[in-house]
């Protein structure tokens with residue numbers, strides 16, 4: 001197991017975040033990019049047939065095509081919705097169970113690992129307020145019973161992330177704060193929960209540019225935000241979380257899946273189909 005060195009684990013525990021370049025092989029992101037391109041192609045084919053679009057812009061690169069397509073559309077939301085949020089697909093499953101990432105988690109919380117139900121794919125379009133996430137703790141988006149659950153949160157760029165294209169910014173040491181009350185209607189578009197300036201603790205504000213294959217590690221009480229994307233391209237990213245399966249996730253209504261376990265290896269989820277059926281079984285049980 002590679003994972004983090006003991007110095008990196010101490011730094012992560014002490015500062016509440018860690019910038020870790022070359023955490024995994026950047027090529028591992030390629031199947032997801034292919035899957036996303038396929039989803040965009042499928043929607044565009046339908047959009048052209050329905051007269052919503054005229055040009056598929058198929059020659060544009062991954063980091064430019066989606067925003068150029070969105071500009072052609074009167075209502076881009078259905079297209080953007082195809083490549084946003086909680087995609088339970090084969091490529092997403094492969095990233096969530098990437099052994100290099102799980103080794104990082106194991107070096108912090110040990111070998112019992114739940115892929116947490118809260119995860120996101122984000123296409124942060126240039127010059128759009130709606131993608132700018134204000135200062136918050138991830139715990140502010142979860143039930144408070146997860147306050148004592150140590151989470152290892154990965155922020156993973158699918159294109160090199162920079163202050164210009166909207167990378168993450170973190171307040172060092174802010175993970176020592178308790179859960180702070182988050183207000184609705186925050187961020188430049190008023191579409192996120194977040195913290196007011198006078199609620200922010202002092203502490204160094206660290207901008208976190210990171211290349212593909214690198215990650216920003218956060219804890220669930222670490223205060224962080226993403227800055228505006230003022231570049232000419234899309235800042236694609238994933239945010240994934242892991243915790244101990246025996247502890248509350250703060251998302252009781254949606255299950256995660258066991259990604260690694262020394263104690264109960266037979267319970268490890270082995271395929272995207274199994275992941276999908278865990279989620280379906282839980283929503284059927286909730287509706288019963």
Ligand SMILES: O=C(O)CCC(=O)C(=O)O
Nearest residue numbers: 122133138225226237239
């Ligand atoms: O990717 C972003 O812009 C924000 C991500 C974030 O705040 C999070 O993962 O909690």
